[in-house]
Amino acid sequence: MSAPSFSGFGLGLRKPHYAEFLETDVPVDFVEVISENFMIDGGRPRDILHKVRERYPIALHGVSMSVGSAHGLDRAYLSRLRALVDEIEPLFVSDHLSWSRTPAFNSHDLLPIPYTLEALDIVCVNISEAQDALGRTMLIENPSSYISFAQSEMTEWDFLHAVSDRTGCDLLLDVNNIYVSAVNHGFDPFAYTAGMPMDRVRQIHLAGHSQGETLLIDTHDKPVPAPVWSLFAHVMERAGPVAVMIERDDDIPPLADLMAELDMARALLPEKAAA
């Protein structure tokens, strides 16, 4: 069963904007929160989450599931996430095609996996376990990466296609991540989007990045840059109903700035979708 079809524009809920989301009518169709920030016992963060939930659909976006872990998933983590899912009844539950944990270790970073048949088996087993534990279809997000592995046997987009086919999961397409990885690894971002099963894409992230010494770094601390907008416009030509959002995690600007970026996204909607 697929995640629900939803068409709209949203923002990530960040602390500097809590008051505006609680006290004003922010014109968004949904908000996304980082799941782990609310996998706590109680207090103000959870109270805010509940109050925002009363006003907007919420997408839960995780960073610690580690679906690429060869050691499997952390069942205590899954159980805690399930409790939050049951409580919030989110629009989507998503996490990344990456790994972060081995026994007694968690990197707190989205680490890359080689796109091998062995890794495909492991990722599919983990995603299936997660979907069973959560009782719902997940969205898996393409990562940005700074390393590619010579042992990879397929492209990232073919890998994600196979993951979606085998597990039934849907996809969260991060357009900035495609661009960052394309520049870092020298592939064509348009070939990436052409290879993606767009009918499985339920959500889109738009973000900015920074130029590192030799690599683009996925910093989410700048406005969406022109090449990412171009790629987004191309993606939207092929996308079905989808939830589009600006993902800003650092140097967070006034809400009005993010709303202006969201208006840019709306303006790039193809005429058929806008109508």
Add this chain to the structure above:
Amino acid sequence: MSLLALQSDFREWLTTGSDDVAARFEPEAQAGLLVYQNNYRASLMACLEESFPQTLAWIGNQPFRSVAATLIDARPPDSWSLDHYAAHLPAALSACFPDDPEVAELAVLEQALTDAFVGPDAAALASGQLASIDWDIAMLRLVPTARLLTVFTNAAAIWSALSSDREPPSPETLAVPAILLVWRAGHTSCFRVLDAVEDQLVRDMLEGIAFADVCTRLVEAFGEADGIKTAGTWLARWAAEGLLDRFHLAQSMSPHPKLPMDSRGNGAPSNS
């Protein structure tokens, strides 16, 4: 290379930065490895800095980052929650500042306040609800975020000054260790110092104690008249501070309470 072996090598690289481990990856991967290691260390450093703002202000940026770096080298995170990682810092500070015990105690207090901030919710008994309780049978229990800390220095006074932008006092060792009660009232983490009698009562109130037994203890400590008066005063204070778990008292609520409290919150149960 299997995924298991690759992830083992990757972990070793992140936690050691060893050239030997880096050499197990392809030459083209070296720049990317540095990005991942920087991300790993930066996220842990940021977590510690954000979790202990007053401790950082007390010892200064450079010493704080030095201790944090030592911790990151010595103890990789093992939980999905970065909040859990912060709990290791007080011990690291204690090891690095053996002659300045207020530093680690400051961090312990900050950690306790953070724990309370995200601790379990509970409905606290409001002052206006005191009169609805049948105090003959009432059991007092503290809200679930309540916990006790013992401090041997004036770390609490230092924290209070730093958090309100006042000049902090010089560090000193207390003549008698202080007991701090930490809890969350509404959405705000709080603490205050307890005296010896209240300390003993609070220890029992963490588990649950009959109000009648509280009165007995206070009469033993202060005598008949002052003990009863103190029971009323403290009960009113605990309610005003959001310390009493209302759920636990719900069974004692009565539409016709036998022991109405003074409406000003200063009275004592009439027949205790």
